[in-house]
Amino acid sequence: MSEAAITLDGWYCLHDFRTINWPAWKSISTEEREQILAEFHAMIEKWEQTEAKEQGSHVIYSIVGQKADIMFMLLRPTMQELNEIENAFNKTRLAEFTIPTYSYVSVVELSNYMAGESDGDPYENPHVRSRLYPTLPKAAHVCFYPMDKRRQGEDNWYMLSMDDRRSLMRSHGMIGRSYAGKVKQIITGSVGFDDWEWGVTLFADDVLQFKKLVYEMRFDEVSARYGEFGSFYVGNILDPTGLSRYFHA
Ligand code: VOV
Numbered sequence: 203m204s205e206a207a208i209t210l211d212g213w214y215c216l217h218d219f220r221t222i223n224w225p226a227w228k229s230i231s232t233e234e235r236e237q238i239l240a241e242f243h244a245m246i247e248k249w250e251q252t253e254a255k256e257q258g259s260h261v262i263y264s265i266v267g268q269k270a271d272i273m274f275m276l277l278r279p280t281m282q283e284l285n286e287i288e289n290a291f292n293k294t295r296l297a298e299f300t301i302p303t304y305s306y307v308s309v310v311e312l313s314n315y316m317a318g319e320s321d322g323d324p325y326e327n328p329h330v331r332s333r334l335y336p337t338l339p340k341a342a343h344v345c346f347y348p349m350d351k352r353r354q355g356e357d358n359w360y361m362l363s364m365d366d367r368r369s370l371m372r373s374h375g376m377i378g379r380s381y382a383g384k385v386k387q388i389i390t391g392s393v394g395f396d397d398w399e400w401g402v403t404l405f406a407d408d409v410l411q412f413k414k415l416v417y418e419m420r421f422d423e424v425s426a427r428y429g430e431f432g433s434f435y436v437g438n439i440l441d442p443t444g445l446s447r448y449f450h451a
Pocket residue numbers: 207311312313314315316349351371374375377378379381382385386387389400402404415416419420425429
């Protein structure tokens with residue numbers, strides 16, 4: 203048996219995709235819409251308080267194309283809290299005008315492929331902590347997709363030695379690092395939680411950098427040979443003002 207990678211696991215993560223029932227939303231009065239949005243904004247204020255206390259984080263994006271209209275990405279210390287938020291949203295009036303379209307459950311993950319020698323508990327290391335328990339960037343754009351590492355015939359990631367995987371991941375990391383300041387990645391592990399092995403969430407102010415990064419990685423062995431990918435979702439940030447504009451009928 204190959205040596206398993208050791209993961210460090212941080213906050214639990216829910217990507218919640220909804221489609222808006224625009225005809226139903228437009229059919230109600232302006233006054234009713236305002237009441238519904240006030241209830242929704244009050245819920246977001248609570249999320250903001252949680253984020254300010256560094257007990258979780260969230261972002262909301264408008265999704266481009268027909269796979270979904272809106273995405274909530276939520277980070278919380280426990281799976282229970284994620285579920286409570288999901289249920290609380292489902293009980294708001296606004297949820298009556300949304301149709302769940304896709305969701306992804308995972309946990310922020312760091313693997314030990316690039317870990318250097320360092321003493322002590324990594325969970326006490328401030329740099330590691332900032333990656334495991336991140337405040338999500340409020341970047342202009344997001345790109346989300348789930349992925350697996352292939353297990354087919356000669357191309358079985360899970361049969362490679364630790365040294366081989368480490369060397370492949372080093373090359374991956376070098377490409378990633380050349381996008382420093384342009385793209386920020388949050389890798390969430392979902393083995394045992396959802397249908398794919400990882401969720402990849404990328405943040406950038408220049409949307410074209412997603413295409414450049416993902417394309418460049420396609421030629422790198424770890425993606426070219428071992429990467430399998432699900433559907434891609436790309437979106438534009440919705441801050442509180444943007445949200446009000448978004449729901450303005
Ligand atoms: C901004 C770019 C960027 C950077 C800097 C970066 C760096 C790194 C490092 C250093 C490491 C390993 C240690 C750790 O930190 O966990 C990883 C790990 C990982 N990555 Fe990555 N990645 C990036 C970006 C990046 C992208 C775009 C993708 C999708 C691949 C593609 O082809 O579409 C990806 C995937 C992953 C995955 C699935 C893992 C876990 C693999 C495993 O088997 O455990 N990643 N990644």
